[in-house]
Structures are given as structure tokens and as C-alpha cells.
Amino acid sequence: xxxxxxxxxxxxTIIASVISFLIIIILMPAFIKFLTKNGKLVNDRHKxxxxxxxxxxxxxxxxxxxxxxxxxxxxTGFYEIIGIIITTSIAFIIGVIDDFKTMPGWFKPAALILAxxxxxxxxxxxxxxxxxxxxxxxxxxxxxxxxxxIPLVGNTINSIDVFNGIVTGFLIITMFPLLASxxxxxxxxxxxxxxxFFASLLGFYRFHKYPSKIFPGDSGTLLMGAIYGSFxxxxxxxxxxxIALLPAIMNSFLFLSSVRKIVEHRQIKAxxxxxxxxxxxxxSKDKSAPITLVRLILLDGPLSEKQIVNKxxxxxxxxxxxxxxxxxxxxxxxxxx
Amino acid sequence: xxxxxxxxxxLFMWIIVMIACLAIIFLIAxxxxxxxxxxxxxxxxxxxxxxxxxxxxxxxxxxxxLNKFQKIYLFKKLMDKKKD
Numbered sequence: 001x002x003x004x005x006x007x008x009x010x011x012x013t014i015i016a017s018v019i020s021f022l023i024i025i026i027l028m029p030a031f032i033k034f035l036t037k038n039g040k041l042v043n044d045r046h047k048x049x050x051x052x053x054x055x056x057x058x059x060x061x062x063x064x065x066x067x068x069x070x071x072x073x074x075x076t077g078f079y080e081i082i083g084i085i086i087t088t089s090i091a092f093i094i095g096v097i098d099d100f101k102t103m104p105g106w107f108k109p110a111a112l113i114l115a116x117x118x119x120x121x122x123x124x125x126x127x128x129x130x131x132x133x134x135x136x137x138x139x140x141x142x143x144x145x146x147x148x149x150i151p152l153v154g155n156t157i158n159s160i161d162v163f164n165g166i167v168t169g170f171l172i173i174t175m176f177p178l179l180a181s182x183x184x185x186x187x188x189x190x191x192x193x194x195x196x197f198f199a200s201l202l203g204f205y206r207f208h209k210y211p212s213k214i215f216p217g218d219s220g221t222l223l224m225g226a227i228y229g230s231f232x233x234x235x236x237x238x239x240x241x242x243i244a245l246l247p248a249i250m251n252s253f254l255f256l257s258s259v260r261k262i263v264e265h266r267q268i269k270a271x272x273x274x275x276x277x278x279x280x281x282x283x284s285k286d287k288s289a290p291i292t293l294v295r296l297i298l299l300d301g302p303l304s305e306k307q308i309v310n311k312x313x314x315x316x317x318x319x320x321x322x323x324x325x326x327x328x329x330x331x332x333x334x335x336x337x
Numbered sequence: 338x339x340x341x342x343x344x345x346x347x348l349f350m351w352i353i354v355m356i357a358c359l360a361i362i363f364l365i366a367x368x369x370x371x372x373x374x375x376x377x378x379x380x381x382x383x384x385x386x387x388x389x390x391x392x393x394x395x396x397x398x399x400x401x402x403l404n405k406f407q408k409i410y411l412f413k414k415l416m417d418k419k420k421d
Contacts, residue, residue, distance in 0.1 A: 131358045137369030140385035141392065243354060246347045257404055291411070296343060299414055318344050322351045 006188065012075035013192040017199035020068030024060060024203030031060050032207070032214050042215065046163065046305045048279055056099045056217025061204055062092045065227065068196025078189040083122025084230045090115035091154055091226030095219030105261070108158065108222065112151035115226055119146050119233060130185060130236040132330045134337075149238070150229045153245070157225030158218060159255065160248045162294060163309050165209040167221050171228060172201050173316040174244035177323030178228070178237055184331060186235030194231050210306050240330075244323040247315040251293035258291040273298055280304050349406055357399050364391050 035041070035054035044053045066085055073081040094111040097103065119125065125142050128135040138145070161167040175198050182191040201224075207213045216224070232241035242249065259268065270289035273281045283298035297303070297311050365388050372384050 131361050132355065133358055133362045134366060136361055136366045137372055138365070138385070138388055139372065140381065141388050144389070239354065239358060243351055246350050246354075247343075250346060250350060253400075253403060254407065257407060293343075296411075296414070299418055315343060315347065319347055319351075322347070326351075326355070 009076055009189070009192055012072060013195050016068040016071040016075075016196045019071065020064045020196040021199040021203040023064040023067055024200055025206065027060050027063070028057065028204075028207050028214065031057070035214070044164070044212065046275060046279065046281065047211065051211075053212055053215055055215040056096070056219045057204065057207065057214040058092055058095055058099070058217050058219030058221075058223060061200060061216065061220050062089065062223055064200040064203065065197055065223070068200065069193060072193050072196065076189050076192065078193065080122050080124045080190075080234055081193055083118045083124045084193070084227065084234065086118035086122075087115050087150065087230050088223050088227045090118070091150070092219050092223040095158075095217065095222035098218040098222075108218070109151040109155055112154045112222070112226065113147050115154070116147050116150035119150070119230055124230060124234045126236060128236070129238065130330075132239055132326055133333055146233060149233060150226055153229030153232070153241075154222045154225035156245060156248045156252045157228065158221040159252050160293070160312070161216065161221045162292075163210075163305050163312075164212040165205065166309055166312055167216065167224065168201055168205045168208045169309070169313050170248065170316045171224055172198070172205060173313060173320055174228075174241075174323075175201065177240055177244045177320050177327060178231060178235065180324065181237035181240040181327050181330075182231070182235035184327065185334075186237060190231065190235045194235070197227055197231070210309055240323050240326055243326050244316075244320050246319040246322070247293060247312065254291040254293065254296070276302060281308065346406075346410055350403065353399055353402055357395050360395050361392070364395070 032054050035056075040054055040056075041052035042055045044051050065088060069081050069085050072078070073085075091112060094108060094115065097111075098108060120143055125146050127137060127139040127142060129138055129142060129145070157167060157171070160170060175194070179191065179194055179198070182194060204216070204220075208216060228241065228245075232238050268290060270284065270286045272284050272289045272292045272295040274284050275281055280302040281294075281298060281304070282302040283295045289295070293312070293315075294308055297308060303311070368384055368388050368391075372381060375381050375384065
């Protein structure tokens, strides 16, 4: 349902989204220079001559998202925005720690539990969980669910950040079903607050797409995952978001079921993929190497980095289509009821 | 869509997520309706605990099924690669 002053809200959202987008476009080139000058560079191993790429892009991404969301907070007075901003900021700080110091595997999931607490304090979740065929009243059970959801989404998004532009492009694709679901089943204000994040992603994709000019780092991927999870909870679209993220969830599931413990990917010696002399990639034959989505893709034969990125985007489009089918099912069931 | 296509894996995951949603509707939702009527906080706690156990069981079955499917999928995929 539209609030009475919805025109004011829509104009505010357009302004907030444009500002979020422009912050990235204007500040990112200067930030890339700053990181390069200070030697904050990492090796892009999948390209000839191993170019050095600045990392992390998370700080500008956070600045862009927070600015957009704060503008919307002052316009709408929707206090849940503050909860989402705090959650995103904590996830960003956890990512910064991991960017500059290799932490043990348990650190990110455990620390992200802390990031989910503001969502509970600001009561971003409702007492009813929307599950396509109806809703379930779980006032107490929802709290542990929120505490699990943010670490899961944060780490899932973080785990697919393996090639140039994958995480940003994948999230742009999967934002479409989330936006549609929010518009149909969530609060109108939540739909509006999702748009500055979408604009930030579009802006960041310009710099992160193949060949990347900057990497988001853990600070960028964890904040993206945390805010996506927060929006899924705030818009009562948890299942729709899970379905849209299925390729990333599949990657985490394959990894965990093959490694059988929570471990930082940098600590695993056997690599799931091998870089050939012609800079194409092939699946490792090492039995001790973890199974990942990319390794499964490469079982069909060697591919270049760009081809793998496109394959993962196509999987994201496929899962988003399944999400849209699920939205339709939910819409018809609601109408019948 | 072939069985060995990755989209088939995702489709399988979607189907089991939908089945899990149906299971939640039939098993956990009726307890939720009972919760709405309750004023006794101990009963609310007990019912929520039962809801949690049921939810963990559903997720457990979901992961078990996914694990089984993953093993079959990987086996077939590797056999297919050997044939090539």
C-alpha cells in the first residue's frame, strides 16, 4: 500500500539513488589512485603479466550506500533504515579486519552474528515469516533466524567473489526478484530503501566488471551480503532471496560438504582450479581439492575467466527466473485466499 | 535441460526449497496459530521450542537430500567426463 505522501518519498528516493550512484562514479577513481599510491594492491592471477589491482573498494561502497539511506531516513522517518545501516557498517568493519589480517575460518560467520543484532533491536523483522504458500507466526523463532541469516548471506556472497565482477553482477541480477517481491508483498518504504543500494551496485559494477579496476575485498562483499540479507528480512522476501541466491548457496554447500569444516578459503592448499599457460582455467584433478561451483563449471572443459563470469551470470539469471515463478505462485495463492 | 546441466542442480534445489515451504505450512504454521491465542509465556516458549525442533528437522532433511543428490550428480558428471 502506498503511504499518503508517497510522491515526496519517490522524489526523495530518486535523489538518494542518483547521489549514491554519483558518489561511486566520482570518488572511486580518486580512491583507486589513493590505494595504488599506498601500495594496497593484490595480484590478479588469472591474467597475463599478473596485473596488480587495488583493494578494497568497500569504503566508497559503504559511503555511497549510507549517504543514500540516510537521505531516505530523513525523508521517510522509517527508523528500520538505521538498523540496516548499523548492520551493514558492522559487516563492513568485519570485512576490513579480514582484508588486512587473515583471520581463522570461524571469524567471519561468528562476527557476523554480531552484525545481525541491530536488525533485532530495530525490529526490522516481523513476527510472521512469509513462506510462499502462506505465512507462519514465529515471534521467538524469528530472532535466531535473523542471527543465522546475516552470517549465511554475508559468507555466501563473499564466497562467490572469485573472479572479476562476479559478485557485483550477480547481485545486480538477483536484486530484480527481490525488488519485485518487496513491491508486491513488502512495505513500500522498504522498496524505496532498496533502490539506493541498487544504484550503488550499478555504479560499482563499472569499476569491478571484467577487467577489474578495483576489487571490493571482504569489506565490500560482506557489506553487500549483509545489506541484501537485511532487505530480504525487512521486505518479508526471505524465500524469494534464497531462491535468487541458489547458485551462490550451491557454491557454499559444495565447498562445505567437500571440506567438511568451516575454513578460510585462503588456508586451503589444494586449489579447485588450475591456471593453464594460455591463461585459461581447468578443473583440478586433485581429490583433496574442494568442490566449488567454478570447478563444476570447468568439468565440461577449460574456459577463460570471462567465459566463467558469463556462465555464473547466466546461472544467476536462471535462479532469478525461478524466483519470479515463485513470486507468481505466491501472488496467486494470496489472491485466492 | 540435461541432468548434467548445472541449471538442473539449481532446479532440484528450488524444488526441495518449495517442498520445505509446504512442510513448514503443514507442520509449523498450525503451531503458530496456537501461539497467537496463547497468553501464558511458558507455553509460548514451549511451542516456540517445538517449532524450532521441527524447523531444524526440515532443514536437516533438506541438507540430507541435497547431499545425496550432489553425490549422484558428481558421480554421473565424472563418469560422463571419463567417457569423453
